[in-house]
Every structure is written in structure tokens, then in C-alpha cells.
Amino acid sequence: MKIICLVKFTPDVDQFQYDYEKNILIRENVKLVINPDDACALGFALGLKKKTPEVVIEAVTMGPLNVTAMMADILRRKVDLATILSDRQYVGSDTYATSRIIGKYLETADYDVILTGSHSRDGDTAQIPGQLAEYLKLNQISQIRKIDQPSMLNKRALVEVDSEKYLETYEIPLPAILSVGRESNYRLPFVRYDDLDLDVSDRLRIIDNDSLAVDSKKIGLKGSPTKVIKSYPIDYQKKEQVIVKNDDQGIDMVMAFLEKEGYL
Amino acid sequence: MKKKCLFFYEEDQGNYVKDLLEVARQMYGENFESYALVINPLDVNVISGFDYLLAVKDQRLKDYDLINITSLMAECQQVYQFDAVIVLATQLGRMLSPRLAMRLHVGLVADITAIKSHPDGTIEMIRPAFEGKLLAGIINDGDGPTMMSVRPGVFLDQQSTAKIPEVLACQLQTIEDTGMRRISQIRKPDSRDIRESRVLVAGGGGVLKDFDQLDQLAQALGGMTAASRRIVDSNKADRTIQVGQSGKTVHPELYIALGIYGALQHVAGLNKVKHLIAVNTNIKAPICSLADIVVEGDAAEFVRKLTTRINENKQAE
Amino acid sequence: MTKEIVLEGLKKLLTNEQINVDADDLYDATADRYKKYAKAKKVLDNPSPCAIVYPKNSSEVSDLLMFCNQNQVNVIPRSGKTATEGGLENWKELAVVIDGKNLNEIVNIDTYNMQATIQAGVALQDLEDELRKVGYTTGHSPQSKPVAQYGGLVATRSIGQLSTLYGGIEDMVVGLECVFPNGHISRIKNVPRRAGGPDIRHIAIGNEGTLCYITEVTIKIFKHFPENNKFYGYLIKDIDTGIKVLREVFTNSYRPSVARAYSEEDARQHFYHFHKDKCVLIFMAEGPQAIVEATGAGIEEAVEKFQEGIIEQVDSSLIEDWFNHLNWSQQDIDDEVEEMINNDSHSGYTTEISADWATVSQIYDNVIKRIRSEFRFADDLTMLGGHSSHSYLNGTNMYFVYQYTINCEPEDEFRMYHHPLQTIIVEETLKLGGSMCHHHGIGKYRNQWTRQEHGSAYYMLETLKEAFDPKGIMSYGNIYYQEDAAKYQQ
Numbered sequence A: 001m002k003i004i005c006l007v008k009f010t011p012d013v014d015q016f017q018y019d020y021e022k023n024i025l026i027r028e029n030v031k032l033v034i035n036p037d038d039a040c041a042l043g044f045a046l047g048l049k050k051k052t053p054e055v056v057i058e059a060v061t062m063g064p065l066n067v068t069a070m071m072a073d074i075l076r077r078k079v080d081l082a083t084i085l086s087d088r089q090y091v092g093s094d095t096y097a098t099s100r101i102i103g104k105y106l107e108t109a110d111y112d113v114i115l116t117g118s119h120s121r122d123g124d125t126a127q128i129p130g131q132l133a134e135y136l137k138l139n140q141i142s143q144i145r146k147i148d149q150p151s152m153l154n155k156r157a158l159v160e161v162d163s164e165k166y167l168e169t170y171e172i173p174l175p176a177i178l179s180v181g182r183e184s185n186y187r188l189p190f191v192r193y194d195d196l197d198l199d200v201s202d203r204l205r206i207i208d209n210d211s212l213a214v215d216s217k218k219i220g221l222k223g224s225p226t227k228v229i230k231s232y233p234i235d236y237q238k239k240e241q242v243i244v245k246n247d248d249q250g251i252d253m254v255m256a257f258l259e260k261e262g263y264l
Numbered sequence B: 001m002k003k004k005c006l007f008f009y010e011e012d013q014g015n016y017v018k019d020l021l022e023v024a025r026q027m028y029g030e031n032f033e034s035y036a037l038v039i040n041p042l043d044v045n046v047i048s049g050f051d052y053l054l055a056v057k058d059q060r061l062k063d064y065d066l067i068n069i070t071s072l073m074a075e076c077q078q079v080y081q082f083d084a085v086i087v088l089a090t091q092l093g094r095m096l097s098p099r100l101a102m103r104l105h106v107g108l109v110a111d112i113t114a115i116k117s118h119p120d121g122t123i124e125m126i127r128p129a130f131e132g133k134l135l136a137g138i139i140n141d142g143d144g145p146t147m148m149s150v151r152p153g154v155f156l157d158q159q160s161t162a163k164i165p166e167v168l169a170c171q172l173q174t175i176e177d178t179g180m181r182r183i184s185q186i187r188k189p190d191s192r193d194i195r196e197s198r199v200l201v202a203g204g205g206g207v208l209k210d211f212d213q214l215d216q217l218a219q220a221l222g223g224m225t226a227a228s229r230r231i232v233d234s235n236k237a238d239r240t241i242q243v244g245q246s247g248k249t250v251h252p253e254l255y256i257a258l259g260i261y262g263a264l265q266h267v268a269g270l271n272k273v274k275h276l277i278a279v280n281t282n283i284k285a286p287i288c289s290l291a292d293i294v295v296e297g298d299a300a301e302f303v304r305k306l307t308t309r310i311n312e313n314k315q316a317e
Numbered sequence C: 001m002t003k004e005i006v007l008e009g010l011k012k013l014l015t016n017e018q019i020n021v022d023a024d025d026l027y028d029a030t031a032d033r034y035k036k037y038a039k040a041k042k043v044l045d046n047p048s049p050c051a052i053v054y055p056k057n058s059s060e061v062s063d064l065l066m067f068c069n070q071n072q073v074n075v076i077p078r079s080g081k082t083a084t085e086g087g088l089e090n091w092k093e094l095a096v097v098i099d100g101k102n103l104n105e106i107v108n109i110d111t112y113n114m115q116a117t118i119q120a121g122v123a124l125q126d127l128e129d130e131l132r133k134v135g136y137t138t139g140h141s142p143q144s145k146p147v148a149q150y151g152g153l154v155a156t157r158s159i160g161q162l163s164t165l166y167g168g169i170e171d172m173v174v175g176l177e178c179v180f181p182n183g184h185i186s187r188i189k190n191v192p193r194r195a196g197g198p199d200i201r202h203i204a205i206g207n208e209g210t211l212c213y214i215t216e217v218t219i220k221i222f223k224h225f226p227e228n229n230k231f232y233g234y235l236i237k238d239i240d241t242g243i244k245v246l247r248e249v250f251t252n253s254y255r256p257s258v259a260r261a262y263s264e265e266d267a268r269q270h271f272y273h274f275h276k277d278k279c280v281l282i283f284m285a286e287g288p289q290a291i292v293e294a295t296g297a298g299i300e301e302a303v304e305k306f307q308e309g310i311i312e313q314v315d316s317s318l319i320e321d322w323f324n325h326l327n328w329s330q331q332d333i334d335d336e337v338e339e340m341i342n343n344d345s346h347s348g349y350t351t352e353i354s355a356d357w358a359t360v361s362q363i364y365d366n367v368i369k370r371i372r373s374e375f376r377f378a379d380d381l382t383m384l385g386g387h388s389s390h391s392y393l394n395g396t397n398m399y400f401v402y403q404y405t406i407n408c409e410p411e412d413e414f415r416m417y418h419h420p421l422q423t424i425i426v427e428e429t430l431k432l433g434g435s436m437c438h439h440h441g442i443g444k445y446r447n448q449w450t451r452q453e454h455g456s457a458y459y460m461l462e463t464l465k466e467a468f469d470p471k472g473i474m475s476y477g478n479i480y481y482q483e484d485a486a487k488y489q490q
């Protein structure tokens, strides 16, 4: 069985920078971390592989080349293959353009199932899995809490989904896109101490647009239908603190505050 | 000519879908026609506020069948040429909207929180990014309808008309077998998690004897109670509601700290709390340094006073 | 020899209640806080001891030691279990933990001669509570006070947070009783001072279970004047200013009981409510009124002298309040385990060194620089800083504190984070002539450097081991490097 896991590296939100003039995110030089939901999906795949060694896992990401070291780390966690779709022309792609780029790669790739996270931490848009599913004409489902391992191997996956009000179980014929949520608690194993410097270069591929050949009008900033035209940084003002007594006046103050901030 | 807006109507989210009319209003003023699309409704008569209702009855169409729902909506788009498609960001809506956007070859802006309508007709959709660190204003400059999703409760339908929509016939032309099946569906138990509560009323050593009373205040504020370890240690509360380094990390908008000292290990569990009210007999307790309002005095008494006041207010309304 | 035969042998010496072979308890006895994370996650790979035994008196201790000595069974003495450096970790297939639980008697409190005698399993807090009832104090206040017991406190050469007035444990111990591997029981008598040859108390104090088992201790007690306590706190420009003020105070012969300088990062952990991202300097003056007044004046004078480095004075009630919230209880220790299990994080680690006044700031800077530039996982550090908390006439200590996001499997944690960090601290300290271990003991993970720490004097340390524990059954791996066990350190 061949599993493709889509992963995205998101900037450590606490230190992100933004190019306010060009209105694009500067992804270079910011510490990147693997998107938590994606880590769960990979964690599930690696768990399955541990039990069923013939499972082959390929991790696919689209992004700038500074994710290479992190993709190498993913290989050191026992993933078999890593593919980075990277090209200068891809910079600034919105989710639509991104889905087309990844979709173009997946069209020709070999897989039985595609695993992704449900949400990404930076944009929290949850769009790529759905858009890709449409592009590849596959079933897709988000917020998966649990995937039944044997059913996966039988190509009819049983998945448990947390849809706000309900817990639901679905049967989905493979291939399909299964999007795992953080609540699944599938844990991505860390690189073991002895593997920290393992050479994985022979299992890591970088594919640019010369070989992928997505129509250059459909990628990057100009190929993206949605454009960020403006950003509004949220200013963090220093709090003015008030100290009141526990009397009627104090309660009045608290009530006024709760009222003003919409808690009542 | 009036703009046409399509709304995807989920029956059990009816009021929230109706709120989306406000989004259309902010884009087009009154110059729009609203179309709600509903699949296999139990009762069309309760659907109100929209101009038109596209009610599809087709037992082959399941509510989770995104491929065919997408086809249906794409067919409607073909017929009506909507200017905007607005979807509620529910579990279903969040899967449906990207699929439909790809099908229609248009961009999609998810989870918008505000709209700016520019004089030249450009619609700017504003959404938070980076865990709310930044708001991004986004436009859609491709062809086809403007598509967006909106979280429930972000916009409020200000007009709330009871207009009865005109029902339009609508049928899916070709249905394909997706092979996907729902095997079971069970309602989730109502066990709430303090990590999901917008308001937390938390007690510590200073309300050891009166910890039970916090619940009244939490209820009055529609929140939950939480506790410091001192409370958990003395068996007044379960560990599942302990905030802190060895408990849970919470991010409510409002945290009311009642008789909590503010040890670093407790405060380590407070993540991006927007507002903090600290009630403490000792206003030099570290927790007070984090508070918007510090109330100096007995915490249990404060709880009683504030609860009474909130409930009086509610009755007055 | 097998585990079964060891148990058979133990049963001949003790009653069944005195022998514990509960699997959870044995796992617990496999390691201490050095490997706290791997331990909490249940992935320890070193051997568990065969049994934990609870002798009731020194003659039972003597029998046990003789049995183990004859049969080459490793002995791990144990008291309050707060050891931080691997002192309680087991590296031998055959091992017995001798726990002081039943040696829990406060034998005598003698306020006339200002001394108290306790068995090794008495918790410091219990003795302190008894003394306070009659207006006295032990003067010993390590952060582990609620949990640590006298056997461990003496065996590790511990020190308390009031050390600058009352001294370390070595200044408090008057006499003691201890048992050697051959079964010999030595009692060192309680006298004010003597010139009767080398001070043999120091063979037991700080032996970390490698030479003898401590069964009883007599310590000094002090009159307590808590009502006179005065607190001082300052925000300061840098840690070096703090060190300079500390030196000024101590070289002028003042003896405040608390005297500490914190780096910005460390200050945040303790004083987030007032430190304003600055370093913090604090003092507490304690004792009879007149001494407190004089000490206070001495502190103010020293602060005045280094005024350009002082940013502002802090409300003294904040310092007093902090002081009252300082100690770790057993609940705190258990809670950290809970945190490790559930949240994959812990409260960090510490490494404590000492050096003279002239070099301590240099060591601090070198360490921080080297960690920042050389430590492979520096990006994961969420906090790196330190404080000086125990000062002497000729120098002070530096207590490095570090926390990090644990980005590894629990099995790898100590070798990916704590050990490499500790290595840098030890190396930088030894390079400049400081001591690599101020008060936690050498344990098992600093024994690689014991020779270097002692230089030519290592001969004396080595000879003690050969003389008192020729078969090497006591706390295998503590203090003395063991080639055969290096696998556990890598």
C-alpha cells in the first residue's frame, strides 16, 4: 500500500513576519514547524507502517527550499520518500493555485490514499484538501479522529469523524483524501538520537516547474484569484488596569466592563 | 440589476444561515436577491427571510455527499449566474466550499469576519490570519462568483424579516455513485471542555470553602468553572478542570480568577486570555499584575454579588 | 547469584514487611530526577533493583551491608528521593535499595546545648516543625525541605536558601553515626570542636552513598526571630551588578540569610509580576533586632555604592510573599510527573556550580554564549538563565536553569538536552577553575569529570573508596567514573 501524506510547514506564529508593502508573507528565515494536523496524519501513517512494514509513505510538500532540512527530518522519522514541489514562480500562490500545483503532481503520482491534516495553523482555512479532492475527483472528509487500520489495508477505509454535534463513522472507498484532525492524537514520532545525522539525500526529491509544467499563468501571485490587498495588524495596547473594592461601586465597574466587552 | 446571492442552507443551522444575509447586505446594500439552497428539507415552511428557495428533493442525495452536492450547486450556478456564494463554515460547509470553488474555478475566502464594499464595487473580505495576529483584506479578482465562508455567529441578521421565500424548482441532472457510506451517527455527549469555553470562572485557595458557588456565576455568564491546583488537591474539583502547567492550557476570552495567587505554574496555563478579572484579598498577589480589573476583597462575596446583579439584569430585560 | 537468592538472603535478615518487591515501587527505584522524563514515560532501560528494604536500626543496616558486601550486591541508600543527579539510579543487575523510612525518630532536641539528634529518615520539615514549636529552627531550608530527609541531605552536602546566615549542611552537622560495607558501625561524637586528627565527619558528609550508610545525625539548632525579618528587592541592570553588590555585602562581613541575584530570564520565572524584564537582586536580613538593623544598613550601603547598576527598589512585601511560596512539596513533585505524562513537558533542569568572585560572571557569560552558539537544539530552549543564591567570603555559586520544548522521544531526552547542556556548564566552569557541583552532588552524570574536578587530590578521594568499600558495592557509579557503565551515560 502506498500512502501520500501532504505536509505543510507553517511559521511559528509567534515570530512571523509579513511584507506589508507587497502584502505577502515572508516565509524565509522564520522558524517553521510542521503543521500540527499534518503531523497527526503522518503519525497515523507511520503507526500503520510500523505494524505493516510493506506500507510505503511519501511525504509531499509545496514550499520554498528552506523546508528541505525539515523534509529530511521527516525521512529520519522513517518516512520512505519525500517530495518538495518548489519553484520561484510558486511564491504567492493562494489555496486555489496551490491546489492546482499539488494536484498536478498527484495526478501522475502513485498512491492508494492521500492523507492530510484538516486545518493549517497559519491560515486556518482548511481549503486545500477539499480543492484537491475536487481536482482529483476523489472523496474527501475532514476532522477525522480515528482511522481503522485493517480497513485501510482493505481499501475501504472506516473513519470516525468529529462533526461538531455528532460522532460519525464513514466507509470510504480508496483512493480518497482523508483529512485528520488534531483531536485524533495520532502522534508523529520524533527523530531518534542515533538517526539525527542519518543521510537521507537519496530519498529526497525536489521538483520544480520545469518538470511539473503547470501553466505559468495559473500559479503564483498572478495566477491566484484571491489576493491580499491589505493587512490590518492588530495592535496590542498596554492594558490600563483598574483596582476596585468589593462594594457596589466595584460591582458597577465590573458590570460595565462585562457589558462593554460583550460578556452579558 | 440586482446582485444574486446563493446561500447553502443547512436545516439544523437555520438561524445562522439567515445571519449570512447580513453579509450580502454589507456587500450590496439592499440591491440583491437571496437564494437559499436546501437539500431534502424536513419542513420548508420554517425557512424564511430569503427571496427564493431552491428546495431539492432527491433521496439519492445524502447530506454528506459532497461530490453530488457540488454538482448540484454548479448546475444552479450555470442557471442563475450568482454574483456571490456564501456558505456557513460548519463541518459540511468547510468541506463543501473549497470543492465548489475548485469546480467553479474561482477563489475562496474562508472564515471572513468583516466586509468592506469599496466605491468602485470591489468587495474586500476580511479574515484573521496567523491565529488572529493579523487581519487580511482579500479580494477576488478572477471570473465567476465571489465565494466565501463565514463562521456561525460572526454576523448577525439585523433585519430579521419573516419574508416567505418563493420556492423554485430545482433538480440535480446527473448523479454519480461515490461509493461513500455513513455507517453510524451518534450525538456527542455534552461533556464540555474548559479549553473550549469562552468564559472561565476559576477558583483557587481563596474560595476553598465556597468553590461550589462559582458555578452560579459561570452559568450566569454562560461559561464554565475552572480551578487552580489548590482546589483540585483538596478534592473540591476534578483534575479535568485544573488550569496550569500540569493541568490544561486554556484560552478563554474572559478569565475571572477568584482567590488565585497566580503561581507561574498556574499562569503557564493561560494562553492569550483577552480579559482577566482578579479578585483577591491581597492585591499584590502576582495574578493581579495580569488583570484588567482587580477587585480587592473576599472572592466568595464577590461571586454572590455579581451573580445576583447579572441575574437581576437579565430579569429586567 | 540471582535475584531469587538475594531475596532469600534478605528474608533471613528482615521480616516480610521490611522487604518491598512491588513492581511499581521497583520501577520507581530505578532512577531519580535526572531521568525524570523517561521515568514518567515508563521507558527507562537501566535495570531495576531486586528489592527495597526498610531496616529499623543500625544493626539491621549493618547486617544488610555485610550480606550485600559478601555477595557483591549493589547497595543504594535512599532517603527522601529528591536526588537530582542520578544518585538513586541503578546500574547493576543485582541491587538493593536501603530506604530510611523506618529510621524516622527524632531522638533528642537539646535546646540548652543547641543541638538535635535525628535518625536518617526524619524529614527536614518534620524536625523544623518540632523546633518551631519551641522557638528554634534548623536554619536548613533547601527548596526540597518538605520532602528531603536527613540521610540524603547529609549524603549530598545539601545547602538551604538561608545558607548565607546558617551555612550549608556541613556547617550544621555536629556528629553522626554511619555503617560501612563490612558492617562496622562508627559513631562520631558530638563536641563543639576538636583537633583530633582530620575531621572525619567529612568522610560521611557528601559521600553520596559511596562509602557508608548514614543512620543518625546530630545537628546544630538556632534561635528563630521571624518577627524581625526584613526583605529587600531591587531591579538591576545586569547580573554582574548583582554579583558586585553581593560581594560588597559579604566582604564587609554582613550575613543576610538570603542574598540572591537573578538573570532576566530566571527572574521571569519567579517575579513575573514585577521584574519588568530586568535582573533582580534580593536580600533577607534575619536574626536579633540589632543584627537585622545592622545587616539592613549594610545592604543599603552596598546598593548605594553600585547605584549606577540599580534601576529601582521593589516593594519589600513582594519579596516576602515570594519567599513564602518557594518550596516544593511532594504534591509539586507528583504534579510534575503528571505534567510529563500528560503534557509532554516538564519544569526544566538545573546545574549548579561555584567559583570565586573574580570569575563567576565570566563563567556565566561563557556558558550562555556557548549554549546559544553551540548547543544543537538551542532553538528549542524556552528559557536559559540563572541565579546566584549562596555567597561566601571568597566567591559565590551560579545556579543555571534551563527549560526547553521536548522535541524528542522520552528515551533520548537526557542525551539530547539535559546532558549536553550540563556538559557545557561543567566544562566552562572547570576551565576557569570553579567547581562543577555546588550542592546537588556529583551523582552519576558528572562522574566523567570527577578526576578533573579534584586534580591531584583525586588520589585522596580514590583511596577513601578503596579503603572503605573495596568491593565497590556502594552506589555503583556515583562520584567515581565506571568504564563498564558508560553505556548508560551515552
Ligand SMILES: Cc1cc2nc3c(=O)[nH]c(=O)nc-3n(C[C@H](O)[C@H](O)[C@H](O)COP(=O)(O)OP(=O)(O)OC[C@H]3O[C@@H](n4cnc5c(N)ncnc54)[C@H](O)[C@@H]3O)c2cc1C
Binding pocket: B203, B204, B205, B206, B207, B227, B228, B229, B230, B231, B242, B243, B244, B245, B246, B247, B248, B258, B259, B260, B261, B262, B263, B264, B265, B266, B269, B279, B280, B281, B282, B285, B297, B298, B299, B300, C328, C332, C333, C335, C336, C339, C347
Ligand atoms: C511542577 C508544578 C506543577 C504545578 N502545576 C500547577 C497547575 O497545573 N495548576 C495550578 O493551579 N497550580 C500548579 N502548581 C501549584 C502552584 O505552584 C500553586 O501552588 C497553586 O497554583 C496555588 O493555588 P492557588 O493560587 O489557588 O492557592 P494559594 O496559593 O493558596 O493562593 C490563594 C490566593 O487567594 C487569596 N485569598 C485568600 N483568601 C481570599 C479570599 N477570601 N478572597 C479572595 N482572595 C483570597 C490569597 O491572597 C492568595 O493570593 C504546580 C506547582 C509545581 C511545582
Ligand SMILES: Cc1cc2nc3c(=O)[nH]c(=O)nc-3n(C[C@H](O)[C@H](O)[C@H](O)COP(=O)(O)OP(=O)(O)OC[C@H]3O[C@@H](n4cnc5c(N)ncnc54)[C@H](O)[C@@H]3O)c2cc1C
Binding pocket: C033, C076, C077, C078, C079, C080, C081, C082, C083, C084, C086, C087, C088, C100, C120, C141, C142, C143, C144, C147, C148, C149, C150, C151, C152, C153, C154, C155, C156, C157, C158, C159, C160, C161, C207, C208, C209, C210, C212, C213, C214, C215, C328, C439, C440, C475, C478
Ligand atoms: C524541588 C527540589 C528542590 C531542591 N532544592 C535543593 C536545595 O535547595 N538545596 C540542595 O542542596 N538540594 C536541593 N535539591 C536536591 C535534593 O533535595 C537534595 O540533594 C537532598 O539533600 C536529597 O535528600 P533526599 O532525602 O531526598 O535524598 P535522596 O534523594 O533519597 O538521596 C540523595 C543521595 O543521597 C544518598 N543517600 C540517601 N540517604 C542516604 C544515607 N542514609 N546514607 C548514605 N547516602 C544516602 C542517595 O544514595 C543519593 O545518592 C532539590 C531537589 C528537588 C527535587
